[in-house]
Amino acid sequence: xxxxxxxxxxxxxxxxxxxxxxxxxxxxxxxxxxxxxxxxxxxxxxxxxxxxxxxxxxxxxxxxxxxxxxxxxxxxxxxxxxxxxxxxxxxxxxxxxxxxxxxxxxxxxxxxxxxxxxxxxxxxxxxxxxxxxxxxxxxxxxxxxxxxxxxxxxxxxxxxxxxxxxxxxxxxxxxxxxxxxxxxxxxxxxxxxxxxxxxxxxxxxxxxxxxxxxxxxxxxxxxxxxxxxxxxxxxxxxxxxxxxxxxxxxxxxxxxxxxxxxxxxxxxxxxxxxxxxxxxxxxxxxxxxxxxxxx
Amino acid sequence: xxxxxxxxxxxxxxxxxxxxxxxxxxxxxxxxxxxxxxxxxxxxxxxxxxxxxxxxxxxxxxxxxxxxxxxxxxxxxxxxxxxxxxxxxxxxxxxxxxxxxxxxxxxxxxxxxxxxxxxxxxxxxxxxxxxxxxxxxxxxxxxxxxxxxxxxxxxxxxxxxxxxxxxxxxxxxxxxxxxxxxxxxxxxxxxxxxxxxxxxxxxxxxxxxxxxxxxxxxxxxxxxxxxxxxxxxxxxxxxxxxxxxxxxxxxxxxxxxxxxxxxxxxxxxxxxxxxxxxxxxxxxxxxxxxxxxxxxxxxxxxxxxxxxxxxxxxxxxxxxxxxxxxxxxxxxxxxxxxxxxxxxxxxxxxxxxxxxxxxxxxxxxxxxxxxxxxxxxxxxxxxxxxxxxxxxxxxxxxxxxxxxxxxxxxxxxxxx
Amino acid sequence: xxxxxxxxxxxxxxxxxxxxxxxxxxxxxxxxxxxxxxxxxxxxxxxxxxxxxxxxxxxxxxxxxxxxxxxxxxxxxxxxxxxxxxxxxxxxxxxxxxxxxxxxxxxxxxxxxxxxxxxxxxxxxxxxxxxxxxxxxxxxxxxxxxxxxxxxxxxxxxxxxxxxxxxxxxxxxxxxxxxxxxxxxxxxxxxxxxxxxxxxxxxxxxxxxxxxxxxxxxxxxxxxxxxxxxxxxxxxxxxxxxxxxxxxxxx
Numbered sequence: 001x002x003x004x005x006x007x008x009x010x011x012x013x014x015x016x017x018x019x020x021x022x023x024x025x026x027x028x029x030x031x032x033x034x035x036x037x038x039x040x041x042x043x044x045x046x047x048x049x050x051x052x053x054x055x056x057x058x059x060x061x062x063x064x065x066x067x068x069x070x071x072x073x074x075x076x077x078x079x080x081x082x083x084x085x086x087x088x089x090x091x092x093x094x095x096x097x098x099x100x101x102x103x104x105x106x107x108x109x110x111x112x113x114x115x116x117x118x119x120x121x122x123x124x125x126x127x128x129x130x131x132x133x134x135x136x137x138x139x140x141x142x143x144x145x146x147x148x149x150x151x152x153x154x155x156x157x158x159x160x161x162x163x164x165x166x167x168x169x170x171x172x173x174x175x176x177x178x179x180x181x182x183x184x185x186x187x188x189x190x191x192x193x194x195x196x197x198x199x200x201x202x203x204x205x206x207x208x209x210x211x212x213x214x215x216x217x218x219x220x221x222x223x224x225x226x227x228x229x230x231x232x233x234x235x236x237x238x239x240x241x242x243x244x245x246x247x248x249x250x251x252x253x254x255x256x257x258x259x260x261x262x263x264x265x266x267x268x269x270x271x272x273x274x275x276x277x278x279x280x281x282x283x284x285x286x287x288x289x290x291x292x293x294x295x
Numbered sequence: 296x297x298x299x300x301x302x303x304x305x306x307x308x309x310x311x312x313x314x315x316x317x318x319x320x321x322x323x324x325x326x327x328x329x330x331x332x333x334x335x336x337x338x339x340x341x342x343x344x345x346x347x348x349x350x351x352x353x354x355x356x357x358x359x360x361x362x363x364x365x366x367x368x369x370x371x372x373x374x375x376x377x378x379x380x381x382x383x384x385x386x387x388x389x390x391x392x393x394x395x396x397x398x399x400x401x402x403x404x405x406x407x408x409x410x411x412x413x414x415x416x417x418x419x420x421x422x423x424x425x426x427x428x429x430x431x432x433x434x435x436x437x438x439x440x441x442x443x444x445x446x447x448x449x450x451x452x453x454x455x456x457x458x459x460x461x462x463x464x465x466x467x468x469x470x471x472x473x474x475x476x477x478x479x480x481x482x483x484x485x486x487x488x489x490x491x492x493x494x495x496x497x498x499x500x501x502x503x504x505x506x507x508x509x510x511x512x513x514x515x516x517x518x519x520x521x522x523x524x525x526x527x528x529x530x531x532x533x534x535x536x537x538x539x540x541x542x543x544x545x546x547x548x549x550x551x552x553x554x555x556x557x558x559x560x561x562x563x564x565x566x567x568x569x570x571x572x573x574x575x576x577x578x579x580x581x582x583x584x585x586x587x588x589x590x591x592x593x594x595x596x597x598x599x600x601x602x603x604x605x606x607x608x609x610x611x612x613x614x615x616x617x618x619x620x621x622x623x624x625x626x627x628x629x630x631x632x633x634x635x636x637x638x639x640x641x642x643x644x645x646x647x648x649x650x651x652x653x654x655x656x657x658x659x660x661x662x663x664x665x666x667x668x669x670x671x672x673x674x675x676x677x678x679x680x681x682x683x684x685x686x687x688x689x690x691x692x693x694x695x696x697x698x699x700x701x702x703x704x705x706x707x708x709x710x711x
Numbered sequence: 712x713x714x715x716x717x718x719x720x721x722x723x724x725x726x727x728x729x730x731x732x733x734x735x736x737x738x739x740x741x742x743x744x745x746x747x748x749x750x751x752x753x754x755x756x757x758x759x760x761x762x763x764x765x766x767x768x769x770x771x772x773x774x775x776x777x778x779x780x781x782x783x784x785x786x787x788x789x790x791x792x793x794x795x796x797x798x799x800x801x802x803x804x805x806x807x808x809x810x811x812x813x814x815x816x817x818x819x820x821x822x823x824x825x826x827x828x829x830x831x832x833x834x835x836x837x838x839x840x841x842x843x844x845x846x847x848x849x850x851x852x853x854x855x856x857x858x859x860x861x862x863x864x865x866x867x868x869x870x871x872x873x874x875x876x877x878x879x880x881x882x883x884x885x886x887x888x889x890x891x892x893x894x895x896x897x898x899x900x901x902x903x904x905x906x907x908x909x910x911x912x913x914x915x916x917x918x919x920x921x922x923x924x925x926x927x928x929x930x931x932x933x934x935x936x937x938x939x940x941x942x943x944x945x946x947x948x949x950x951x952x953x954x955x956x957x958x959x960x961x962x
Contacts, residue, residue: 104637550792
């Protein structure tokens with residue numbers, strides 16, 4: 001029971017990391033219909049930002065706290081650069097965008113190797129986030145995973161509020177739902193796109209900070225995560241965040257329970273099969289905006 | 296003098312390239328035969344004479360990658376299905392072949408060496424046993440990948456999972472496959488893969504003469520696959536496939552089921568990748584997860600993009616060139632090669648979507664991807680809403696005259 | 712050209728809903744065999760959605776019968792094979808294929824895999840005929856993408872002809888065409904309707920007056936008025952909906 005609970009909570013925290021990554025993807029994919037494979041490298045950028053800050057600011061707790069906003073800005077800026085330099089010019093070519101951004105991701109990975117070296121590096125977790133919290137009934141939760149969960153929940157709440165309440169949020173939603181109509185209604189879609197990319201990529205940076213609490217940092221840390229995160233978006237559906245939220249946690253828990261019941265590798269295959277089966281039922285994802293279109 | 300507006304009576308616009316014949320897929324039979332003969336001469340005479348044993352075995356490896364590229368050219372270039380998981384099919388073919396060869400190396404009743412090494416097994420797992428027979432293993436190298444592609448394809452294409460969704464799904468398949476292989480170390484060799492393959496149907500692979508034989512088998516297979524691909528591209532099916540790529544829904548309204556059309560191309564591509572994987576094993580002596588995962592799978596695609604995705608020969612030449620460049624550069628400048636590879640993705644796909652084929656004039660194919668020629672377009676395509684549809688033509692007749700001609704044509708056509 | 716029987720379209724209580732918004736709200740519609748029916752109505756009246764429902768693109772409730780066959784609930788390509796063809800507001804031809812290839816594909820839905828696997832040896836008769844009909848006989852090898860706008864729309868109609876569609880649903884076939892092109896298109900519709908049933912969505916009132924045999928006015932997802940051109944024009948409800956907009960321009 002305690003093992004299963006621990007495994008479930010691990011699943012939830014994996015889901016939280018996936019969610020941080022997938023939120024950004026859901027924003028950019030939903031709005032611009034582009035797959036940004038370099039999103040994984042924004043995670044890496046966030047993680048290395050934490051590492052660098054810890055080299056300069058000695059206190060692990062402070063450096064982590066500082067890393068959150070800095071990583072957001074670093075990753076966000078990288079995202080905006082990518083959007084302006086490349087993605088913007090490839091809007092009607094989603095598959096080509098995927099390949100181009102894969103190239104960018106290769107370059108960024110090599111850059112990380114050249115700057116930080118190929119071997120993984122490790123950050124120290126602050127003392128506060130190394131222990132466990134005991135729950136009634138002999139159950140425990142790891143504080144670092146609790147922190148990540150809190151971070152993800154905070155990000156979802158902040159993003160939801162921003163999309164609902166701020167003028168910028170309304171503009172973003174307008175562009176997601178009908179780009180052409182938004183453009184003729186006087187919304188500067190190009191600027192909205194850049195902002196979306198900044199926020200989406202920044203969230204990936206936050207995910208990178210979170211990941212430093214779970215394991216080592218390496219140049220290719222983003223590659224596998226990005227695929228899982230894309231699956232979250234595909235299954236969750238485009239245009240609404242709640243799909244991503246539900247699916248990220250579901251996937252995390254499914255993966256963790258599958259691992260508990262079988263093995264890691266079999267669990268991966270099971271998750272894949274589950275996704276294909278799910279798409280039989282809802283090919284457009286869990287939630288989708290139904291519109292009349294030829295596509 | 297006036298503006299011609301009826302659908303007839305207009306001189307062809309030379310700039311439109313309307314009558315241009317594409318050079319490769321549409322090439323005349325004589326030209327194609329000549330090209331084929333030249334290719335055969337290069338592969339069967341020039342290369343074996345000019346290259347050392349070492350280089351020839353490298354070329355054999357590249358040609359295997361080129362076979363995968365032919366399939367990707369069909370599925371992606373012609374069918375619009377960006378498959379980022381061809382490594383799965385390559386791997387299925389490769390593992391099927393390697394399992395047979397390992398069993399043959401071990402001898403009847405014996406376990407392959409790595410299974411003895413890990414020492415957890417007393418007898419062969421049930422799913423290894425059929426591969427002892429070449430009559431099972433050889434067809435399986437092609438049929439197994441085709442079956443997996445058929446299963447996945449019929450599920451996702453029917454539910455209209457396509458575009459980026461399909462690409463991600465195919466990539467996830469590659470990830471799942473690799474993790475599965477690595478996880479089952481005792482029966483799959485894990486990260487190491489199936490290594491140290493000694494014999495190929497009774498011939499020792501250590502012998503350079505037999506290595507040459509393997510090369511000839513590979514070269515012959517490649518040419519056969521090229522012929523198959525050419526037939527496919529030029530057939531009515533090939534035209535239909537392009538139509539599905541450019542307007543899946545439109546094709547549906549013409550009474551076709553696009554899912555079946557795509558499925559055929561995807562399954563054929565998978566079969567080609569499987570065959571390539573099977574032949575890769577004797578050429579290289581090893582198959583491992585590192586050769587079939589996410590990264591190698593997407594590397595298959597770059598060769599196709601560089602060569603020219605919608606052409607027949609482009610993917611082959613591109614795959615060989617990229618693989619050669621990788622060998623030449625990656626050992627001396629490993630970091631530099633990664634930068635170059637990344638740059639290739641960015642520059643070729645963004646700025647030269649037609650690939651090198653477009654540069655040397657082999658491109659401008661009928662059936663090119665519509666994105667292709669719109670290099671560096673900023674905005675999405677807009678259908679011009681009826682502006683500029685009338686073209687002034689010198690010396691054209693009065694509107695009534697051309698109008699009459701159009702109608703006459705219409706009437707006789709319908710009532711005939 | 713077809714030699715097959717002429718069928719009419721019979722729609723009963725057709726409803727289409729998008730996430731709570733009712734685009735088509737209980738439409739009854741009868742189109743007699745061989746009719747040229749024009750569907751008009753302000754933007755958002757549900758004209759295109761109605762065609763989408765008939766052709767299986769959107770899910771709908773109610774009943775749509777073509778001849779004796781119920782169409783609702785069938786897949787798009789099955790409905791197409793029953794002889795229902797349509798065009799789209801923006802000319803939907805395969806731009807990277809030649810005129811001939813476009814028509815050949817349209818003519819080939821019934822082909823066996825064996826015949827698909829081979830090359831086209833000669834131009835099929837019905838394709839040659841259609842090439843003449845749509846006035847593109849002199850340029851079969853031109854890429855469809857390089858055709859002029861009007862020619863593309865004609866090519867689309869040609870594709871419907873070789874597709875052997877017995878019910879033609881045309882979504883704004885003359886949008887963006889010049890007057891002469893419109894006349895030619897109208898004449899084509901008249902000849903075509905001898906052995907086919909034609910439904911046209913059109914905003915062009917001038918075109919409607921000249922070529923419509925019957926007219927149905929849709930408004931807010933319902934049938935507002937129906938009858939001959941004169942009857943519909945005299946209907947005060949139609950005048951109210953179309954207040955001030957009655958000629959030559961897109962509504």
